[in-house]
Amino acid sequence: MTAVVQTKRLTKVLNGREVVSGVHMNVRQGEIYGFLGPNGAGKTTVMRMLLNLVKPTDGRIELFGEPLQEESVEVLKRIGSMIEYPVFYEKLTAYENLELHGRYMGFYDPKMIRDALDLVQLTGSERKRVKDFSLGMKQRLGLARALATKPELLILDEPINGLDPAGIREMRMLFKTLSREYGMTLLVSSHILGEIEQIADTVGVISEGRLVDEVSMETIRRSLSDYIEIVTPHLQRAAFVLEHSLNVTSFKTMGDRTLRVYDSELSPSELSKALILEGVAIEEIHKKANTLESYFFQQIRGGREHA
Numbered sequence: 103m104t105a106v107v108q109t110k111r112l113t114k115v116l117n118g119r120e121v122v123s124g125v126h127m128n129v130r131q132g133e134i135y136g137f138l139g140p141n142g143a144g145k146t147t148v149m150r151m152l153l154n155l156v157k158p159t160d161g162r163i164e165l166f167g168e169p170l171q172e173e174s175v176e177v178l179k180r181i182g183s184m185i186e187y188p189v190f191y192e193k194l195t196a197y198e199n200l201e202l203h204g205r206y207m208g209f210y211d212p213k214m215i216r217d218a219l220d221l222v223q224l225t226g227s228e229r230k231r232v233k234d235f236s237l238g239m240k241q242r243l244g245l246a247r248a249l250a251t252k253p254e255l256l257i258l259d260e261p262i263n264g265l266d267p268a269g270i271r272e273m274r275m276l277f278k279t280l281s282r283e284y285g286m287t288l289l290v291s292s293h294i295l296g297e298i299e300q301i302a303d304t305v306g307v308i309s310e311g312r313l314v315d316e317v318s319m320e321t322i323r324r325s326l327s328d329y330i331e332i333v334t335p336h337l338q339r340a341a342f343v344l345e346h347s348l349n350v351t352s353f354k355t356m357g358d359r360t361l362r363v364y365d366s367e368l369s370p371s372e373l374s375k376a377l378i379l380e381g382v383a384i385e386e387i388h389k390k391a392n393t394l395e396s397y398f399f400q401q402i403r404g405g406r407e408h409a
């Protein structure tokens with residue numbers, strides 16, 4: 103699949119502090135990319151750089167395979183975005199706001215505006231002034247505005263902020279429709295793991311400005327199976343024995359003393375007996391269950407795993 107967004111060593115220094123550090127990010131065509139990280143991790147800054155609203159201090163950005171430059175305009179017309187809380191002309195109606203935006207972007211299509219309002223379920227409120235909208239309605243109108251220019255890529259910064267549970271559910275379904283039925287690519291940020299988990303095909307985890315993981319949800323789910331953790335001073339030998347004597351194919355080393363075994367038919371006691379017989383000392387061995395929370399917590403804490 104082709105990359106719609108690709109960054110290399112993307113870095114931003116603000117007030118002498120590196121708030122985004124050497125980010126290599128790949129968003130593939132047609133997928134929903136969940137950009138997950140705690141508040142202040144750098145999500146908004148990365149998104150602003152992708153939209154040419156903030157100039158990177160260092161690194162490169164490619165959108166649709168083309169390098170993003172200061173004077174890039176055309177490529178940005180292929181993107182719809184909603185960054186932080188959307189701002190509108192409060193005295194104008196919802197429809198007038200979208201019309202104005204469309205004309206500004208050089209793409210005004212009344213049918214697209216009606217379709218966009220319909221998609222976010224604001225049909226019927228389009229002649230209301232925005233000042234009478236609730237926070238959730240404004241959030242949905244922000245999404246309609248992003249959609250009204252028929253973008254190929256949607257960049258949405260914490261789009262579920264301000265929505266009630268029903269609104270969150272509708273938004274989630276809409277993201278899936280846009281991706282699966284309209285073939286749009288979505289880059290969606292959130293600090294809520296449960297949200298990203300439910301919509302994303304790929305997750306990019308950002309912590310203190312660094313992209314600490316970029317992985318498909320499918321891979322994560324597969325890795326969440328139970329595993330046996332072995333702590334040994336003879337890591338190399340243990341790995342050799344697992345692979346060649348015990349025919350274990352799926353295991354990984356964590357640091358220089360720990361191994362995780364995923365696919366063994368053997369119980370911890372059988373495994374330790376077999377390893378000891380081969381001259382591997384065992385300091386600890388036990389069965390563990392992985393959860394999505396523990397997986398991400400580990401990434402954010404900086405406990406990177408090495409396959």
Ligand SMILES: Nc1ncnc2c1ncn2[C@@H]1O[C@H](COP(=O)(O)OP(=O)(O)OP(=O)(O)O)[C@@H](O)[C@H]1O
Pocket residue numbers: 116117121139140141142143144145146147148260293
């Ligand atoms: N204009 C600015 N000047 C100085 N520091 C800034 C500026 N904008 C953001 N920062 C800092 O950069 C860091 C990253 O902020 P950013 O808004 O990108 O994070 P975020 O992951 O989007 O978090 P949030 O969801 O809270 O907005 C934060 O520590 C923030 O305080």
